Amino acid sequence: MSIRIIIADDHTIVRHGLTKLLQQEKDVEVVAQAQNGHATLELARELSPDVIVMDVGMPDLNGIDATQQILHENPNIKVLALSMHAGKKFVVAMLKAGASGYLLKDCALEELTTALQTIIYGRIYLSPAITDIVVDSYVRQPGEAEQSAFSVLSQREREVLQLMAEGNTTKQIALRLHISPKTVEGHRLRLMSKLNIDNIAQLTKYAIQEGLTSAEL
């Protein structure tokens, strides 16, 4: 029986490219594609795939929070993180979220298939460049914790922050998340006081620095 895979990436070309590449492998079947975290979440529920190849930086709901939720609902799914950046924050957060592997986007096809083979057998696969980061993080004394959006803020707060930094109004966010605008307001106020930021401009810059959104319009 072949490995059933969902591809999650916001760039259409990347999705299609990956799909094309994986279709040439035997024992592999791409059952769905998603262009944001929420869609991935729902597809994972419906299809229960073996593996999700997950882009870390996606609009709407990022790969890290999506991974966390998906694995909470179905721990049998393996998540293979795929990212452009080797940023420590992303790696640590993704692995904490329960990802089974972390690949850099400039890797060769062979590495992708190797990674798939590895994680399907329940082991962890990391890009060579990533291993150093993980070891470094492991060696560091506990106490000097990661000071990033992924430790200071709650998941909902990050979600609201990201949507704000993508240019959504309080109302739009409320609609998107199916909650009251008042609730979104609450999240906003709390996360801004946590970050000690009191304006949208700096909040946007923070989100860019933390990789929750890109500087593209």
Added chain:
Amino acid sequence: MSIRIIIADDHTIVRHGLTKLLQQEKDVEVVAQAQNGHATLELARELSPDVIVMDVGMPDLNGIDATQQILHENPNIKVLALSMHAGKKFVVAMLKAGASGYLLKDCALEELTTALQTIIYGRIYLSPAITDIVVDSYVRQPGEAEQSAFSVLSQREREVLQLMAEGNTTKQIALRLHISPKTVEGHRLRLMSKLNIDNIAQLTKYAIQEGLTSAEL
């Protein structure tokens, strides 16, 4: 008689470094330093220097608009632009503003002194990497104009945009520019409709892309 110079750069280390370097040259005197565009403007009025070494990306009032105003008031001053980026937009805008030279920040001291010698004699000095860009821009058909903040927006609009992207409120901007908050509002509304952007988050990203502000907090 020695060349009287003003150094304008927002980073203290850079300013001090440049000053130190230039002090070792004979026939050169650093008469003042400024850390933003407005300060440079005033110092230029007071001191009428021979040359201003001007950082392109400064908070408050950027180097491009500062250059434009300074040269408008005193065309005898030579402005030597200094920048980290070789971005086409900056180069074109800076030269349009009337700069006599454009240096990249990673150049050697020799290049700086060469540039000073060159522009003091009324000629133009460009970093080698910059020359290509200028030629390219020259070769391009007129008609396909630069679509950047420096052509679409008025100077006041850019100024307001930058201050917004730096996290200032309408009131704070009004105080800074000594105009009514109502006027700032007017500028904001107009520039946002020009850019077809209706929220601060995207506006901040636009300002980052255009180099009017950085992604740092």
Added chain:
DNA sequence: GGGCAAATTAGGGAAATTCCCTATTCTGCC
């Protein structure tokens, strides 16, 4: 030089949003 378009300035007033306080429910954890 007359005039036109664009820039800069700014007020009035309705509408929307933010800010702060309070409160309930749920979940994980010791």
Added chain:
DNA sequence: GGCAGAATAGGGAATTTCCCTAATTTGCCC
């Protein structure tokens, strides 16, 4: 069991935005 933190949301005062209008200035084209 209970406690801390997260997620939810309402009320109401205060602030800000949004849209309209308008005066003055400025540069520029014929």
